[in-house]
Amino acid sequence: MAKTLYLETFGCQMNVLDSELVLGQLRGQGYVATDDRDTADVVIFNTCSVREHAEQKVWSRLGQLRDRKAADPNFVLGVIGCMAEREGAEIFKRNPHIDILCGPAELDKLPGMVQNAVTTAGGRNVISDRRHVALMGNSVRRSSTLQVARDDLEMLDLSRAVSPGDDLSQAYVRITRGCNKFCTYCVVPHTRGPEVHRPPQNIIDEVRKLVDAGAKEVTLLGQTINHYAFDHSDGRRTTFADLLYAVHEATPDLPRLRFVTSFPRDFSDEALDAMRDCERICRYLHAPAQHGNNRLLKLMNRGYSIEQYREFVDRARERMPDIAIVSDFIVGFPTETDEEFEQCCDIVRYAKFKQSFIFKYSPRPGTVAIDRFEDDIPEDVKRARNNRLLAVQGEVIAENNAALVGQTIEVMVEGESKLVSRRAKATGVELGAGFGGTARSSGPEETVDTQLVGRTRGDQIVVFDGDLSLKGGLVNVAIDRASQMTLFGRRVAEAAVV
Secondary structure, three states: OOOEEEEEEOOOHHHHHHHHHHHHHHHHOOOEEOOOOOOOOEEEEEEOOOOHHHHHHHHHHHHHOHHHHHHOOOOEEEEEEHHHHHHOHHHHHHOOOOOEEEOHHHHHHHHHHHHHHHHHOOOOOOHHHHOEEEOHHHOOOHHHOOOHHHOHHHHHHHOOOOOOOOOOOEEEEEOEEOOOOOOOOOOHHHHHOOOEEOOHHHHHHHHHHHHHOOOOEEEEEOOOHHHOEEEOOOOOEEEHHHHHHHHHHHOOOOOEEEEEOOOHHHOOHHHHHHHHHOOOEOOEEEOOOEOOOHHHHHHOOOOOOHHHHHHHHHHHHHHOOOOEEEEEEEEOOOOOOHHHHHHHHHHHHHHOOOEEEEEEOOOOOOOHHHHHOOOOOOHHHHHHHHHHHHHHHHHHHHHHHHOOOOOEEEEEEEEEOOOOOHHHHHHOOEEOOOOOOEEEOOOOOEEOOEEEEEEOOOOOEEEEEEOHHHOOOEEEEEEEEEOOOEEEEEEEOOOOOO
8 A cells, every 4th residue: 555645844935846846756656645644654844944933833743743653653754944954963852753854955865765764664663773864964065066957956856747636737946046145134045055056958848847737827936036047068158037038938838937036136137128028927026125224234134225125126117117026024133223114114115015024033043143133122022013014015005906906907816715705605505615616506506606816917816706617727807996915806808908
């Protein structure tokens, strides 16, 4: 009987992609994915260290499985990802029932580690005898020393498996690994290593594979994606702008191409021109400002001033007035004053961000900030500033959404909305689960629309009535009204104008 695997992912899109690749490799070894953690033969947590809250969830999950491991020595438990790399052997000290520890730069080794753990599980009495560890800190940081095209980790990306039944309407493709920025609050350069850029042809081939398998939207991934630059053996260099043009031209059947995350200081005019010129590249930029005050930006080692960030926003909007720009912010960074915090509110209003991911500062072990700066902002002040910035961003979102009322917008359908359609409620009809709006009552079979949810090219959420068979497709929706977070409309046949 095939062994079952439960894989839970925490953190960013890069971790989501890593989990997809790992799952594909393990499926190739005969493992079957399951949503039931309590009965799975193998449980793996793909972890994140960027925020303390994400780590606390993992510690809790591991504690919950301690008794199961004691009762069933054949059960295999693994921790992979950034937390595994950052914590290292400390995880074993706190949770000696763990079998596998694997950092993000060594994930190509994971299938063999799982197989070895399964083979030895239950066969020995000493837990440490069957531990399997692969971390950058324990080996040469090959991602910085070997050509990516010859790296086994590159093969993990290229060999991604596409299985029948996989939902590939939205897919991720990595173009860079690691980060060179060393922002004082961030652990990513320590857990994922230095920047390494994949060969452009490998990226194009992978995108083509996904499009052939049905992908309607592909998101290119990188910690600082616009740093992409691949130097060929003949002296040529493929820049990020070159790559955008190449992927767009090579995949004419791909309706939408996105990318995240961008570093604002280094975003070139050429890359902005590529976004403007290529009609299927979404006009969406995730370019974290992190703060609105120059002194705090310097303490964070961001490498730019708020004036330079504003200039970047201006360059983007000059070319694409309808572009959606998304930011990240850290509030309550050490020594932040009320006046300096208010400058975060100012840049949110100026840039008219489509959305901001706002976090209270929390010291992260292994970062420069935890050693250099005292965490001197009280928790209640952090919370108040967090709520204040959320409120300002909410006002901006409401204004942005209100401006879209009356327009017809292309929407990619993600599935059924959490809200059941008013029409279905009014008729008292219970929608059949998974049957695209087909509803059954005590009388003859009746078909009704349900509420669907989808996203625009600018990543705005749109809710409208439609049939579930539209899931994964592109439709045009006339926007009739807007709330602070959601657009509401009706499907129309006219060509999209946004």
